[in-house]
Amino acid sequence: MAAPLxxxxxxxxxxxxxxxxxxxxxxxxxxxxxxxxxxxxxRVVEGLALxxxxxxxxxxxxxxxxxxxxxxxxxLIEYAELVFMITDVLTAVALYLAIQDFNKVVFKKQKLLIxxxxxxxxxxxxxxxxxxxxxxxxxxxxxxxxxPYTVMSCVAxxxxxxxxxxxxxxxxxxxxxxxxLSAVFLALATYQSLYPLTLxxxxxxxxxxxxxxxxxxxxxxxxxxxxxYASLYLCSLVVIICLSFFLxxxxxxxxxVYGFILxxxxxxxxxxxxxxxxxxxxxxxxxxxxxxxQINVFFYTIPLAIKLKEHPVFFMFVQIAIxxxxxxxxxxxxxxxxMAFLPVWSHLYRFLRNIFILSCVLIFCSFxxxxxxxxxxxxxSANSNFYxxxxxxxxxxxxxxxxxxFYAFLRREYYxxxxxxxxxxxxxxxxxxxx
Amino acid sequence: xxxxxxxxxxxxxxVLLLSCCGAALAGGVQDxxxxxxxSGHTNNWAVLVCTSRFWFNYRHVANTLSVYRSVKRLGxxxxxxxxxxxxxxxxxxxxxKPATVxxxxxxELNVYGDDVEVDYRSYEVTVENFxxxxxxxxxxxxxxxxxxxxxxxxxxxxxxxxxxxxxxxKFQDSxxxxxxxxxxxxxxxxxxxxxxxxxxxxxxxxxxxxxxxFYSPNIMALASSQVGEDSLSHxxxxxxxxxxxxxxxxxxxxxxxxxxxxxxxxxNDLFQVCPKSLCVSTPGHRTDLFQRDPQNVLITDFxxxxxxxxxxxxxxxxxxxxxxxxxKFPEDELATEPLKYAEQLPVAxxxxxxxxxxxxxxxxxxxxxxxxxxxxxxFKTYGIKHMKHVF
Numbered sequence: 001m002a003a004p005l006x007x008x009x010x011x012x013x014x015x016x017x018x019x020x021x022x023x024x025x026x027x028x029x030x031x032x033x034x035x036x037x038x039x040x041x042x043r044v045v046e047g048l049a050l051x052x053x054x055x056x057x058x059x060x061x062x063x064x065x066x067x068x069x070x071x072x073x074x075x076l077i078e079y080a081e082l083v084f085m086i087t088d089v090l091t092a093v094a095l096y097l098a099i100q101d102f103n104k105v106v107f108k109k110q111k112l113l114i115x116x117x118x119x120x121x122x123x124x125x126x127x128x129x130x131x132x133x134x135x136x137x138x139x140x141x142x143x144x145x146x147x148p149y150t151v152m153s154c155v156a157x158x159x160x161x162x163x164x165x166x167x168x169x170x171x172x173x174x175x176x177x178x179x180x181l182s183a184v185f186l187a188l189a190t191y192q193s194l195y196p197l198t199l200x201x202x203x204x205x206x207x208x209x210x211x212x213x214x215x216x217x218x219x220x221x222x223x224x225x226x227x228x229y230a231s232l233y234l235c236s237l238v239v240i241i242c243l244s245f246f247l248x249x250x251x252x253x254x255x256x257v258y259g260f261i262l263x264x265x266x267x268x269x270x271x272x273x274x275x276x277x278x279x280x281x282x283x284x285x286x287x288x289x290x291x292x293x294q295i296n297v298f299f300y301t302i303p304l305a306i307k308l309k310e311h312p313v314f315f316m317f318v319q320i321a322i323x324x325x326x327x328x329x330x331x332x333x334x335x336x337x338x339m340a341f342l343p344v345w346s347h348l349y350r351f352l353r354n355i356f357i358l359s360c361v362l363i364f365c366s367f368x369x370x371x372x373x374x375x376x377x378x379x380x381s382a383n384s385n386f387y388x389x390x391x392x393x394x395x396x397x398x399x400x401x402x403x404x405x406f407y408a409f410l411r412r413e414y415y416x417x418x419x420x421x422x423x424x425x426x427x428x429x430x431x432x433x434x435x
Numbered sequence: 436x437x438x439x440x441x442x443x444x445x446x447x448x449x450v451l452l453l454s455c456c457g458a459a460l461a462g463g464v465q466d467x468x469x470x471x472x473x474s475g476h477t478n479n480w481a482v483l484v485c486t487s488r489f490w491f492n493y494r495h496v497a498n499t500l501s502v503y504r505s506v507k508r509l510g511x512x513x514x515x516x517x518x519x520x521x522x523x524x525x526x527x528x529x530x531x532k533p534a535t536v537x538x539x540x541x542x543e544l545n546v547y548g549d550d551v552e553v554d555y556r557s558y559e560v561t562v563e564n565f566x567x568x569x570x571x572x573x574x575x576x577x578x579x580x581x582x583x584x585x586x587x588x589x590x591x592x593x594x595x596x597x598x599x600x601x602x603x604x605k606f607q608d609s610x611x612x613x614x615x616x617x618x619x620x621x622x623x624x625x626x627x628x629x630x631x632x633x634x635x636x637x638x639x640x641x642x643x644x645x646x647x648x649f650y651s652p653n654i655m656a657l658a659s660s661q662v663g664e665d666s667l668s669h670x671x672x673x674x675x676x677x678x679x680x681x682x683x684x685x686x687x688x689x690x691x692x693x694x695x696x697x698x699x700x701x702x703n704d705l706f707q708v709c710p711k712s713l714c715v716s717t718p719g720h721r722t723d724l725f726q727r728d729p730q731n732v733l734i735t736d737f738x739x740x741x742x743x744x745x746x747x748x749x750x751x752x753x754x755x756x757x758x759x760x761x762x763k764f765p766e767d768e769l770a771t772e773p774l775k776y777a778e779q780l781p782v783a784x785x786x787x788x789x790x791x792x793x794x795x796x797x798x799x800x801x802x803x804x805x806x807x808x809x810x811x812x813x814f815k816t817y818g819i820k821h822m823k824h825v826f
């Protein structure tokens with residue numbers, strides 16, 4: 001499978017290189033949907049220029065990247081385009097390897113459950129075969145590399161690509177089973193943007209499953225492993241933060257990066273939900289609503305952990321999607337990451353109910369974003385409500401997509417154990433609903 | 436020897452009469468001298484504002500232009516008049532008689548003429564510009580003709596017309612000025628000593644509401660109608676197709692046509708202009724803030740620029756002052772040569788400047804720590820046995 005992957009990678013690199021050379025690069029780089037105050041390339045250059053002038057890059061609210069990014073780009077700033085292309089390729093390769101391993105795990109588990117007769121007799125058509133699962137890793141790499149969102153994000157040189165690659169390596173490390181590497185990459189991802197903290201739970205669940213430790217609250221081995229993993233994670237996070245201190249000999253980066261992510265002072269429009277609310281809110285309510293909005297991101301972890309404890313990778317997918325919808329400064333690069341996973345759940349296609357409408361909504365809204373931006377900012381015949389309407393519709397589309405997949409997944413699991421033809425107690429046909 | 440036939444008493448009476456006449460004459464001169472100092476102003480200004488646009492508001496432009504014409508005729512020059520017209524009626528495509536604005540029907544009186552100088556025209560007539568003109572808070576790039584350069588000895592006539600309501604006047608059909616804003620603007624003018632006395636005339640519906648809130652001294656105000664009343668227009672001209680003037684201003688114009696620079700007509704006569712029988716609305720006025728009695732205020736104190744001229748029979752020598760003036764500035768002791776251009780720019784220094792190096796480098800400790808961590812992670816994952824391949 002290496003050859004098709006190489007071909008895909010070459011095609012992706014060609015597309016990106018072509019776009020870098022064209023005049024579209026400048027246009028895409030300044031679009032608010034692609035570059036947010038957290039990951040715009042302009043701001044990285046500005047921060048490095050400030051550093052050259054002898055001023056802390058965190059002075060003034062321009063630069064919100066972590067010190068490790070400063071270190072990375074201090075030496076690589078002339079090769080920025082190459083760096084971003086390589087990052088995208090690395091992400092795709094990491095996802096490819098991760099999904100390959102995951103498929104093996106899924107297949108093994110399926111075989112075990114069939115031998116243990118856990119499945120109902122008439123669900124033959126729902127069982128995944130190795131034949132259909134053969135091309136999934138390639139499709140995942142393809143989905144990530146050739147997704148227009150990823151291409152735009154790469155051409156805009158948004159550091160979201162670096163965040164995505166760290167998360168992809170984290171997923172690879174988790175699926176390979178290495179708790180240490182997984183903790184290190186998760187710490188790195190959390191250090192970059194705060195929200196991957198919520199991926200701690202699915203990673204923990206997956207590693208517990210892999211170690212065959214049952215998830216019972218009273219079990220000692222469960223708590224032991226959890227403590228081990230948590231301490232690995234926290235220690236690496238502390239080490240990375242302390243190391244960052246030594247780059248500039250100041251703790252300036254903590255309020256500039258984490259304070260900025262959490263308190264959302266910059267209300268530039270983007271594809272997220274925060275900017276409009278806080279633009280029209282009174283000052284004395286803003287703290288309360290910032291807390292509410294931020295809790296919203298972290299809130300779904302525990303319920304999802306309870307429901308999806310047998311299926312941690314799906315949980316990871318849903319969690320990444322929730323992060324990219326509800327985070328304070330989302331961009332299309334974040335969306336590209338979870339969309340890369342969609343081929344993994346392609347067997348759920350027969351259970352998806354709204355996929356046509358939702359894909360239409362997402363595609364339409366993606367085209368309407370620049371149109372309404374132009375109407376609002378340049379033509380002056382629309383206002384922020386129009387743009388926010390598209391933002392809302394886009395996010396609703398994403399949320400419905402995720403919940404559709406969630407429902408389809410749970411439905412398939414139910415059918416697997418209870419059979420495809422559900423009957424009620426009196427023998428008539430029953431229907432499954434999600435409550 | 437005493438004159439025959441003239442008794443002492445008659446001489447005494449004659450002397451008494453003469454002295455009385457002299458006193459009377461002296462009293463007359465005294466009176467005249469007092470009249471000379473009656474009003475404290477030395478210059479006159481006029482701010483004439485028409486706030487409505489669109490063809491059917493022709494009458495408001497005609498109102499303003501009539502007052503402009505009277506004020507110019509009575510002596511205030513264009514440099515002392517700020518004329519703000521929100522729309523151009525003379526050259527409006529709907530005007531059947533272009534370049535004219537008539538104030539009487541049958542086109543008797545063209546108030547436009549050849550020498551109308553409009554200072555704020557069309558969209559420049561906004562509440563902000565009007566308030567800036569009054570208070571003098573104008574950007575430095577504004578030309579002189581658009582400024583109200585009054586001082587504390589200026590008498591200012593402010594005439595406003597347009598559509599108004601209870602407490603506001605509408606500008607350009609899109610914004611309003613309220614009576615509170617206007618009162619505050621006048622107070623700013625008072626505090627900056629931008630007027631000696633102010634006459635405020637307004638011809639709109641419910642015009643009296645606009646002067647209700649004034650609180651600065653030396654303001655006299657007239658309005659065409661009380662609160663709750665509408666000011667009505669005078670006559671339509673069927674040839675032009677619109678109403679040409681408002682009633683109040685029409686009768687004020689008629690009244691002003693009788694005034695000439697030397698007339699002694701006072702404000703009380705102006706208050707009688709346009710009674711309810713002619714105007715249908717009740718004109719109002721407000722004099723409580725004004726320090727002089729309206730009886731003693733001449734129309735020409737506000738509507739004209741009547742110069743007080745004093746004739747003296749003494750000669751005054753001006754030479755003495757010049758010599759004193761010249762000695763104030765002594766010559767410089769050191770004669771400095773002017774710098775040549777080339778010496779001021781050290782070109783050699785500029786072109787040989789080296790480009791700035793990138794000053795910042797990450798500290799060595801950081802690099803060391805980072806790579807040590809990376810190597811540790813690598814070996815922890817892949818086992819120590821790879822170490823011997825490296826070394």
